[in-house]
Every structure is written in structure tokens, then in C-alpha cells.
Amino acid sequence: VRNFCTRVLITVIIFLVGMILVKNNTEIKNVILEQIYNKNFKFTKAKKIYEKYFGDILSSEQFTNDEQAVFQEELTYKKANTYLDGVALTVDNNYMVPVLETGIVIFMGEKEGYGNTVVIEQIDGVDVSYSNISTDGIQLYDYVEKGSLLGEVNNKKLYLVFQQDGECLDYKRFV
Numbered sequence: 157v158r159n160f161c162t163r164v165l166i167t168v169i170i171f172l173v174g175m176i177l178v179k180n181n182t183e184i185k186n187v188i189l190e191q192i193y194n195k196n197f198k199f200t201k202a203k204k205i206y207e208k209y210f211g212d213i214l215s216s217e218q219f220t221n222d223e224q225a226v227f228q229e230e231l232t233y234k235k236a237n238t239y240l241d242g243v244a245l246t247v248d249n250n251y252m253v254p255v256l257e258t259g260i261v262i263f264m265g266e267k268e269g270y271g272n273t274v275v276i277e278q279i280d281g282v283d284v285s286y287s288n289i290s291t292d293g294i295q296l297y298d299y300v301e302k303g304s305l306l307g308e309v310n311n312k313k314l315y316l317v318f319q320q321d322g323e324c325l326d327y328k329r330f331v
Contacts, residue, residue, distance in 0.1 A: 163210045189240045229254040242317030243327035251309040261298045287315035
């Protein structure tokens with residue numbers, strides 16, 4: 157408990173010092189705005205830096221969770237075809253889409269050529285776009301676990317795009 161409180165206190169102090177610097181210096185404020193709002197802020201990089209210096213705040217050894225997920229699935233499909241920057245998977249009607257890897261929802265909305273899209277920044281730094289899906293209960297910046305339910309596919313086509321550092325990756329590495 158003492159170690160946890162120390163980490164939280166250090167994090168709060170760093171945050172407050174950062175806010176004071178931003179308030180008093182417009183140059184620092186502009187740099188932060190450019191890096192966070194105008195470029196794609198990577199949560200996984202921030203998490204790695206935090207864990208390097210402070211460790212994991214809530215490690216799995218500290219807490220035990222006896223709850224079992226109701227929906228814990230892996231991706232299944234009938235056919236895969238290259239489509240624009242990624243892959244179009246033919247799936248069953250009303251297919252429920254599982255999350256491929258644990259991460260954070262960083263985008264929700266319409267994308268041209270893909271339809272309704274959810275982008276998840278995975279813990280490995282890869283951004284995955286899940287498109288042509290209906291989502292309920294998922295919101296922007298939600299933390300989603302591998303295998304959990306993301307949504308339901310519309311008209312038997314699931315579009316996936318894998319990107320890292322702005323470059324599209326070969327879908328065959330992931331599906």
C-alpha cells in the first residue's frame with residue numbers, strides 16, 4: 157500500500173509541475189498541443205515509460221479477479237480478401253467481433269470505404285481498425301480486453317486494417 161501511494165503521489169506531483177509549466181510558458185504549451193492533439197498520441201509508449209520508472213500501478217499479483225468473461229472468443233472467418241489498406245473477411249451473419257488484442261479505443265466513427273469503424277491501439281503498439289460493425293456499450297478511450305465483444309458485423313463483411321507508426325502492416329501476421 158505504501159509503495160502504491162508513493163507512486164500515485166509522484167505521478168500527481170509530475171502532473172502538477174507539468175500543468176504549471178504549460179500555464180506559464182506558451183512555447184511548452186504549443187509543443188504539448190502539437191504532440192498530443194495534432195499528432196497521434198501513443199498510449200502504449202506512455203505506458204511503457206511509466207512502467208519503466210514507476211512499475212505497474214495495478215499488477216495482477218496485487219488483485220485477484222474471480223469473475224469470468226461471458227464472451228471470450230477468437231476471430232473466425234470463412235474467406236479473406238485484400239481490401240484497400242487491409243483485409244475484408246467474410247463471416248457469418250450477425251457475427252460477433254472479438255477484440256484481437258488488449259488495448260484502448262482511440263477512434264470511433266465513419267471512414268470512407270469502410271463504414272462504421274472502431275480503432276484500437278493495442279498494447280503492442282499496433283493500431284487495428286475494425287470496420288463495418290455496429291457497437292453497443294463501447295466508448296472512446298475504453299480499455300478493452302483480448303477476446304471481449306467489440307460489436308456485431310453488418311452484412312457478413314468485416315474489414316480490418318493494421319497500422320504501426322503510420323504504416324499499414326500485412327494482415328497475414330495477425331489473422
